[in-house]
Amino acid sequence: MxxxxxxxxxxxxxxxxxxxxxxxxxxxxxxxxxxxxxxxxxxxxxxxxxxxxxxxxxxxxxxxxxxxxxxxxxxxxxxxxxxxxxxxxxxxxxxxxxxxxxxxxxxxxxxxxxxxxxxxxxxxxxxxxxxxxxxxxxxxxxxxxxxxxxxxxxxxxxxxxxxxxxxxxxxxxxxxxxxxxxxxxxxxxxxxxxxxxxxxxxxxxxxxxxxxxxxxxxxxxxxxxxxxxxxxxxxxxxxxxxxxxxxxxxxxxxxxxxxxxxxxxxxxxxxxxxxxxxDPRAAARAEAQSRTLALSGLGVGLAALMLLIAVVGPRGRRRGWRPGVQRQPEPPDATSGDRAAPAFGSRH
Incomplete structure (x- = not known):
């Protein structure tokens, strides 16, 4: 030119x-x-x-x-x-x-x-x-x-x-x-x-x-x-x-x-x-950001699933895995000193 x-x-x-x-x-x-x-x-x-x-x-x-x-x-x-x-x-x-x-x-x-x-x-x-x-x-x-x-x-x-x-x-x-x-x-x-x-x-x-x-x-x-x-x-x-x-x-x-x-x-x-x-670098950055967001979403989902298992599992065991049955509160845990939460209506 x-x-x-x-x-x-x-x-x-x-x-x-x-x-x-x-x-x-x-x-x-x-x-x-x-x-x-x-x-x-x-x-x-x-x-x-x-x-x-x-x-x-x-x-x-x-x-x-x-x-x-x-x-x-x-x-x-x-x-x-x-x-x-x-x-x-x-x-x-x-x-x-x-x-x-x-x-x-x-x-x-x-x-x-x-x-x-x-x-x-x-x-x-x-x-x-x-x-x-x-x-x-x-x-x-x-x-x-x-x-x-x-x-x-x-x-x-x-x-x-x-x-x-x-x-x-x-x-x-x-x-x-x-x-x-x-x-x-x-x-x-x-x-x-x-x-x-x-x-x-x-x-x-x-x-x-x-x-x-x-x-x-x-x-x-x-x-x-x-x-x-x-x-x-x-x-x-x-x-x-x-x-x-x-x-x-x-x-x-x-x-x-x-x-x-x-x-x-x-x-x-x-x-x-x-x-x-x-700019091809901009496209690469956008693709990397998409992958990061996808992995972040997967991580959040897994964390939510683990939380659900942690909360629901013990409750299910306490009521013998019988749905809809109210069980009486159990005595305090001898190890931690915490009172076990009821199956429903728990406060956090």
């Missing part, structure tokens, strides 16, 4: 990305999309598709995916909230989205934000949606600076992703609004650095690729599912119950997305959701 990373380029020299990256058009300066001077796109690509490597704790969520690198910007946000680097253009982003579709990407990751609507980008998004491509975009990191509407996350047909930390709380800068469909890990994230090694990153830019990778896994596992059905599945299987704005439907759960039958209604004109095979 091909996932397009529309970003600052991807450094294909990284040991865990070798053989995993295809070059797409460079909309920035023609230097090539396998150049990444700021490392942003390389980090995004690692979260999606980093191959396992001896001695590295990192593995991408979809390590069998192919990354299609498209270079559109080198603008990065610094720790003090300012930005640095060369800014791309809306026309370049729109051209990259169209190029990704034309080169067969089933999923497009857009870990970039503009706070101005663009007709070019909006039309490119519509083109990708019409071609049944899943689009995932970061919701932006400027909550404290006014929480302005981020594009392309706010466009129809794009899955907008916010960020949470290891404590399950929204990352402070992660924006809130109707453009957030769900959230994913976006703090203390370890991923690929350029040209090698690892780095720790934070922000909605690095939450979005978790959602893009899960979409790629779904496209591989259920190739008959449409992009709207995949989006519905991701939202329906998110872990809800989270408090406060900015979480959308909840926290991305890749395992649930791949294994649960949601029963979500199809989009207008779409087909019914493809059945998803249940």
């Amino acid at each position: 091909t996932v397009a990373v529309v970003d600052s380029g991807v450094d294909a020299r990284h040991p865990q990305l070798r053989g995993a990256v295809r070059a797409g058009p460079d909309q920035l300066d023609g230097g090539g999309s396998l150049v990444d001077c700021v490392g942003h796109g390389t980090g995004v690509a690692g979260i999606i598709a980093a191959r396992p490597a001896a001695g590295s704790p990192l593995q991408g969520l979809a390590p069998g995916a192919t990354i299609l690198a498209l270079r559109v910007s080198e603008l990065v946000e610094l720790e003090d909230g300012t930005t640095a680097g060369r800014r791309g253009s809306p026309a370049g982003v729109a051209a990259a989205i169209r190029a990704a579709v034309e080169r067969g990407a089933g999923v497009i990751n857009l870990s970039l934000v503009s706070y101005q609507d663009s007709a070019d980008v909006r039309e490119a998004v519509r083109f990708a949606v019409s071609r049944d491509v899943v689009l995932v975009a970061a919701a932006g990191n400027r909550f404290a600076e006014g929480n302005r509407t981020p594009f392309p996350a706010a466009y129809e047909g794009v899955i907008g992703v916010g960020a949470i930390g290891p404590d399950g709380q929204r990352v402070a800068g992660s924006q809130t609004g109707p453009f957030v469909d769900l959230v994913a890990p976006g703090a203390q994230i370890v991923t690929t650095a350029t040209p090698q090694g690892l780095m720790t990153v934070e922000g909605t830019s690095f939450a979005a690729p978790y959602v893009a990778a899960t979409a790629a896994l779904l496209r591989q596992y259920q190739p008959g599912m449409t992009a709207p059905q995949i989006a519905a599945r991701l939202v329906a299987t998110a872990d809800g119950g989270v408090a406060g704005p900015g979480f959308g439907a909840g926290v991305l759960n890749p395992y649930r997305a791949l294994t649960e039958e949601t029963g979500a209604a199809p989009e207008p004109g779409g087909q019914a959701l493809a059945p998803v095979a249940q």
Whole structure:
């Protein structure tokens, strides 16, 4: 499955990305999309598709995916909230989205934000949606600076992703609004650095690729599912119950997305959701539980039978096994000092 990373380029020299990256058009300066001077796109690509490597704790969520690198910007946000680097253009982003579709990407990751609507980008998004491509975009990191509407996350047909930390709380800068469909890990994230090694990153830019990778896994596992059905599945299987704005439907759960039958209604004109095979371990657990309940019921029945024998047996012996005959109470038992119970009407 091909996932397009529309970003600052991807450094294909990284040991865990070798053989995993295809070059797409460079909309920035023609230097090539396998150049990444700021490392942003390389980090995004690692979260999606980093191959396992001896001695590295990192593995991408979809390590069998192919990354299609498209270079559109080198603008990065610094720790003090300012930005640095060369800014791309809306026309370049729109051209990259169209190029990704034309080169067969089933999923497009857009870990970039503009706070101005663009007709070019909006039309490119519509083109990708019409071609049944899943689009995932970061919701932006400027909550404290006014929480302005981020594009392309706010466009129809794009899955907008916010960020949470290891404590399950929204990352402070992660924006809130109707453009957030769900959230994913976006703090203390370890991923690929350029040209090698690892780095720790934070922000909605690095939450979005978790959602893009899960979409790629779904496209591989259920190739008959449409992009709207995949989006519905991701939202329906998110872990809800989270408090406060900015979480959308909840926290991305890749395992649930791949294994649960949601029963979500199809989009207008779409087909019914493809059945998803249940986890075989869940079936084994259910069978084990059934066996346990059956054995427990048998044990209770045997215990009741033994109790009945213990109570009825002595009484039967005392009345000579003659039904319905009242016998006089016997004298106290010489051994225990307890008085024997009458045959009927005993108190316990």
